[in-house]
Amino acid sequence: MDESASAAWDRLAKLPRPRLTELFAEDTGRLDKLSARLDLPGGSILFDWSKTHLDDAVVEVFAQFAETQGFAGRREALFSGAVVNATEGRAAEHTAQRGVGKDTSVEEAQALHARMRSLVEAIHQGALGEVRHLIHIGIGGSALGPALVVDALSRDGAMVDVHVVSNIDGCALEQAFDACDPATTLIAVASKTFTTIETMTNAQSALGWLEENGVGDSFGRVVALTASPEKAVEWGVDETRILPFPESVGGRYSLWSSIGFPVALALGWQEFSEMLEGAAAMDRHFLDTDGAANLPLRAAFADQYYTRVRACQTRAVFAYDERLALLPDYLQQLEMESNGKSVTAEGDPVSAPTAPITWGGVGTDAQHAVFQLLHQGTNLVPVDFIAAIAPGDALDPAHHRILLSNCFAQGAALMAGKESKDGARAYAGDRPSATILLDELNPASFGALIAFHEHRTFANAVLMGINPFDQFGVELGKEIAKQIEKGGERFDASTEALLSLSGITP
Ligand code: F6P
Numbered sequence: 026m027d028e029s030a031s032a033a034w035d036r037l038a039k040l041p042r043p044r045l046t047e048l049f050a051e052d053t054g055r056l057d058k059l060s061a062r063l064d065l066p067g068g069s070i071l072f073d074w075s076k077t078h079l080d081d082a083v084v085e086v087f088a089q090f091a092e093t094q095g096f097a098g099r100r101e102a103l104f105s106g107a108v109v110n111a112t113e114g115r116a117a118e119h120t121a122q123r124g125v126g127k128d129t130s131v132e133e134a135q136a137l138h139a140r141m142r143s144l145v146e147a148i149h150q151g152a153l154g155e156v157r158h159l160i161h162i163g164i165g166g167s168a169l170g171p172a173l174v175v176d177a178l179s180r181d182g183a184m185v186d187v188h189v190v191s192n193i194d195g196c197a198l199e200q201a202f203d204a205c206d207p208a209t210t211l212i213a214v215a216s217k218t219f220t221t222i223e224t225m226t227n228a229q230s231a232l233g234w235l236e237e238n239g240v241g242d243s244f245g246r247v248v249a250l251t252a253s254p255e256k257a258v259e260w261g262v263d264e265t266r267i268l269p270f271p272e273s274v275g276g277r278y279s280l281w282s283s284i285g286f287p288v289a290l291a292l293g294w295q296e297f298s299e300m301l302e303g304a305a306a307m308d309r310h311f312l313d314t315d316g317a318a319n320l321p322l323r324a325a326f327a328d329q330y331y332t333r334v335r336a337c338q339t340r341a342v343f344a345y346d347e348r349l350a351l352l353p354d355y356l357q358q359l360e361m362e363s364n365g366k367s368v369t370a371e372g373d374p375v376s377a378p379t380a381p382i383t384w385g386g387v388g389t390d391a392q393h394a395v396f397q398l399l400h401q402g403t404n405l406v407p408v409d410f411i412a413a414i415a416p417g418d419a420l421d422p423a424h425h426r427i428l429l430s431n432c433f434a435q436g437a438a439l440m441a442g443k444e445s446k447d448g449a450r451a452y453a454g455d456r457p458s459a460t461i462l463l464d465e466l467n468p469a470s471f472g473a474l475i476a477f478h479e480h481r482t483f484a485n486a487v488l489m490g491i492n493p494f495d496q497f498g499v500e501l502g503k504e505i506a507k508q509i510e511k512g513g514e515r516f517d518a519s520t521e522a523l524l525s526l527s528g529i530t531p
Contacts (some may be wrong), residue, residue: 033090044455048486068464077457087326108495119278125308145289158205161314162227163215164191170280173351183291193223207238219256250283290311296468303472311480321480331407342385345412345432353385363493370492415465
């Protein structure tokens with residue numbers, strides 16, 4: 026760690042640590058200072074960090090630290106299509122998919138989107154016969170995004186019924202088969218590399234299912250979403266049904282590319298493009314706003330403060346919105362696969378913890394399961410609450426009122442705590458939370474919410490000096506699984522026994 030960085034961390038560690046309630050009492054302008062809105066077509070999003078330990082002094086140290094870490098230059102490099110993923114020699118151009126980035130990359134993205142739009146609209150118009158179901162097969166970044174958006178935004182009905190299948194466990198695919206009619210089902214094979222064993226095995230089984238159920242030309246029902254179109258052709262997909270995306274779009278950032286095909290098919294092109302527009306609004310904010318007014322950067326200040334200064338090993342996200350039930354899963358991949366690293370961007374061992382474990386759930390369910398620990402446990406867990414003012418349901422308004430009351434009550438209770446002579450009934454309080462409040466959950470606010478988290482993840486990586494765009498940590502387990510499949514290798518006694526017991530090796 027260079028001297029200016031260690032000086033910044035020393036300063037942060039030595040700053041006074043007033044309780045959250047004291048911070049509010051000391052500064053009547055606290056709420057205004059620590060909350061901000063992003064305006065979008067169809068409503069705004071409020072970000073409120075006033076119930077975190079960020080204050081003027083902490084923010085000032087972080088703002089300077091971001092400068093010394095070269096934040097502006099790293100951000101410029103990201104948006105200009107420079108190689109920001111040095112270990113793989115790649116740019117990270119997901120923002121170009123939303124129209125913000127290097128001109129040639131934006132043009133390429135628009136051309137690929139036009140191709141995708143034509144196919145989506147042709148399918149809607151019946152070019153592939155009646156299509157009632159789509160089985161979308163992919164894993165990790167090729168599945169989590171589509172699953173989240175379809176679940177979040179198609180509750181009022183979808184043009185095509187989408188089932189996302191990721192797990193190699195055949196139970197997952199069987200469940201999708203049970204819900205679909207083979208005669209009216211399309212299969213989307215989503216894989217950046219088009220080599221991932223789970224996806225290719227599931228895709229092969231899906232072809233078999235179509236054939237066994239009387240679909241003559243099974244490949245005629247397949248659409249490939251990939252950055253390796255040549256592999257899709259080799260596997261048997263007709264070129265007219267291959268929707269490519271650029272190599273410079275990382276797997277966990279690929280929702281905006283052709284990996285979003287099920288979103289466009291289920292919701293229509295208009296909603297897909299509104300989602301891109303919402304994300305682009307957050308891109309422009311992130312690109313054009315300096316210092317602590319930059320929302321994703323400010324979120325990263327809080328993240329770094331809790332990880333480095335308060336030694337928090339986890340952070341939790343609770344969506345007080347059933348439609349966002351899959352958001353914690355999505356954020357787990359985004360944050361943990363990006364920033365779960367032990368070396369700096371230069372390849373040296375890091376000198377401090379990197380990404381905390383992201384976990385979470387849906388409110389109010391989580392209150393009755395895990396909030397005990399948040400209020401009275403010995404771990405300090407910074408929490409994000411995410412909610413929407415407009416209800417997603419048409420039932421008695423009491424439902425939504427109680428939902429939001431509970432969300433806000435939890436943040437207030439975590440902060441205030443409650444004294445009691447009886448230790449079992451005492452709440453220490455001073456437990457931080459941030460609240461993200463959407464006017465309404467719609468494609469634009471959803472896009473902005475996800476782009477906010479992408480940029481927050483990037484900003485955290487800049488502050489930590491690590492590369493968020495590679496993921497070599499996932500490779501070793503894959504290699505060993507391949508060795509097991511192939512046979513002939515010896516492993517440790519425990520693994521050998523497990524293999525033998527389960528009948529995988531004799
Ligand atoms: O195993 C990790 C990973 O490479 C993720 O980064 C990626 O999103 C996922 O696997 C799927 O990869 P692909 O899209 O190439 O099938």
